[in-house]
Amino acid sequence: MRELRRYYLCVGLLLIWGLLLAGCGKEHRFVTKHTFKGTNNIVISFAAPVDESWARDSANYAVYEKSDPDILLKITGVTLSTDKKTVTLTFEDELNQQQHHILLMKEIMSGGRSQGTAIVTAKKLYFGYLLSILLGAMLIQNFVFTKYLGLCVFFGTSQKKSTAIGMGITFTIVMIFSSMMSWFLYQYVLKPFRLDFLQIVVFIGLVSLSVQAVDTILRKVNPLLFKAFGVFLVLVIANCIILAVPLILANNEYNAWESLMLATGAGTGFLIALFLMSSVRERLEIANIPPTYRGLPIAFVVAGLFALAFMGFSGMSIF
Amino acid sequence: MCPAVGISTSVMNGLLLGIAVLFVQVFSGCTIAAVKDYIHPRIRIPTYTLTIATWVTVIDLVLAAYMPEAYKAMGIFVKLIVAFAIITMRLEMFAAKNPVVPSFWDGMGMGLGFMFGMMTLGFVRELLGSGTLFGHDVLGFGPLLFFVLPAAGFFCVGFMMALFNYLELVLNRMKEKKG
Numbered sequence: 001m002r003e004l005r006r007y008y009l010c011v012g013l014l015l016i017w018g019l020l021l022a023g024c025g026k027e028h029r030f031v032t033k034h035t036f037k038g039t040n041n042i043v044i045s046f047a048a049p050v051d052e053s054w055a056r057d058s059a060n061y062a063v064y065e066k067s068d069p070d071i072l073l074k075i076t077g078v079t080l081s082t083d084k085k086t087v088t089l090t091f092e093d094e095l096n097q098q099q100h101h102i103l104l105m106k107e108i109m110s111g112g113r114s115q116g117t118a119i120v121t122a123k124k125l126y127f128g129y130l131l132s133i134l135l136g137a138m139l140i141q142n143f144v145f146t147k148y149l150g151l152c153v154f155f156g157t158s159q160k161k162s163t164a165i166g167m168g169i170t171f172t173i174v175m176i177f178s179s180m181m182s183w184f185l186y187q188y189v190l191k192p193f194r195l196d197f198l199q200i201v202v203f204i205g206l207v208s209l210s211v212q213a214v215d216t217i218l219r220k221v222n223p224l225l226f227k228a229f230g231v232f233l234v235l236v237i238a239n240c241i242i243l244a245v246p247l248i249l250a251n252n253e254y255n256a257w258e259s260l261m262l263a264t265g266a267g268t269g270f271l272i273a274l275f276l277m278s279s280v281r282e283r284l285e286i287a288n289i290p291p292t293y294r295g296l297p298i299a300f301v302v303a304g305l306f307a308l309a310f311m312g313f314s315g316m317s318i319f
Numbered sequence: 320m321c322p323a324v325g326i327s328t329s330v331m332n333g334l335l336l337g338i339a340v341l342f343v344q345v346f347s348g349c350t351i352a353a354v355k356d357y358i359h360p361r362i363r364i365p366t367y368t369l370t371i372a373t374w375v376t377v378i379d380l381v382l383a384a385y386m387p388e389a390y391k392a393m394g395i396f397v398k399l400i401v402a403f404a405i406i407t408m409r410l411e412m413f414a415a416k417n418p419v420v421p422s423f424w425d426g427m428g429m430g431l432g433f434m435f436g437m438m439t440l441g442f443v444r445e446l447l448g449s450g451t452l453f454g455h456d457v458l459g460f461g462p463l464l465f466f467v468l469p470a471a472g473f474f475c476v477g478f479m480m481a482l483f484n485y486l487e488l489v490l491n492r493m494k495e496k497k498g
Contacts, residue, residue, distance in 0.1 A: 145469070145470075146469050147325065147469075148324040148325035148469065148472060149325075149399070151324065152404055197376060197380060198376070200372050200375055200376050200379065200398050200401055201369060201372040201373060201376060204368055204369070204372045204401050204402075205365075205368075205369065205372075208365060208368065239402070240399045240402035243398075243399060243401060243402050244395055244399060247395055247398055247399075248395065251395075291484075291488070292481045292482075292484040292485040292488060293477075293481050293484075294484075296477075296480055297477045297478070297480040297481040297484065298477070299477075300473050300474070300476050300477030300480065301473065301474060301477040301478075303473045303477075304470045304471070304472075304473030304474040304477060305470075307469055307470035307473055308470040311468070311469070311470060
């Protein structure tokens, strides 16, 4: 009973917190909504119809990225909806939607009266951003099919479905471990001491270390699991994805959550690729293939077809 | 194997990566050959990996300093030379058993072979994809954009492997006839 009460209390507190956040989220009483639309548009909604002469003048708007307040983004067009409550700003360049954008509107005129100057921040939901990193690494920028990484292991272990799944799972686990460790090491050791040029040496050492550690721990703790997955552990070191992800994390200065998402995405992406490929190759075993194409050549052609299919994901953005 | 498909969109990229691999192969081969008597056999593989990683770092920094544009085009692939199984394998098979000078020539041979393969692939893809060679217009028009796309790399490698298999088959048949 007591636990149930505690549970309710938690939910209640969370709700109140959410409501407070929602209340504080509104930055100006007259501007009700402002979001990104497409690659270079921002849509602003107002509480009441605004004057057309004010809205159409692009000099009344100033937009800049929060990190670079000196660089004003160039507005090429302003369109007003028919009910005069929504304004769409079109920008010359693509907006970097990962950045927070500050929107400044001078002296909003509505019904001939000024509503004051509004400064609001347009940003993406952080959770959505994290999910987009995950999906991006998994499907849109699949490491195997669009970045060509990890091919040796990909072609080596995709002959049977069971092997493929075992390899994929082992790989995902080692991937998350090693990339989180290397992220930590890079952010808190290499960067403060200005040793970033050592990243290749450190990362490869760390990967082989963590593989060895997982190997030893698994052997003692769960011999059954070790029998199933132990074979793949050695192969994981030879995979370039496992080295590429820490390098990408270091280059892009991701934070801990983003790193976790990228590592998970890369791992599951590899698992998906392996599974798809092994399903096809099991069928290829019984197919009648010209002798010159038997083995690897046909596998490469199949991978090319998958890569073509995966191109369909490019340009997709859900959040 | 990964970069063979990854950045072989032009001859220049293929050549540069080939040179980078050549240098790494030669230098790490010589290093291992020189110090092989001091390496404990049980830790030899990690030692090879770290040696390769060191030389890759050197090549990476040199490229970044002297050829910034080409370096940008190759992106992360230069750093990923570390994960080339072929280099480690060659060190284990040759450099660990032979003195410095033969290891040098062995590395040269391996690197040149790889460079040649990369350039052939780059040649095919650049010619068919954008109609140029080394950035110079050869055909005068861009025939098939498809060949510069990621997917085409897989197709090209697959077809080239099949071609080599076919040649081998033909050669074997000729030998049998002679025999």
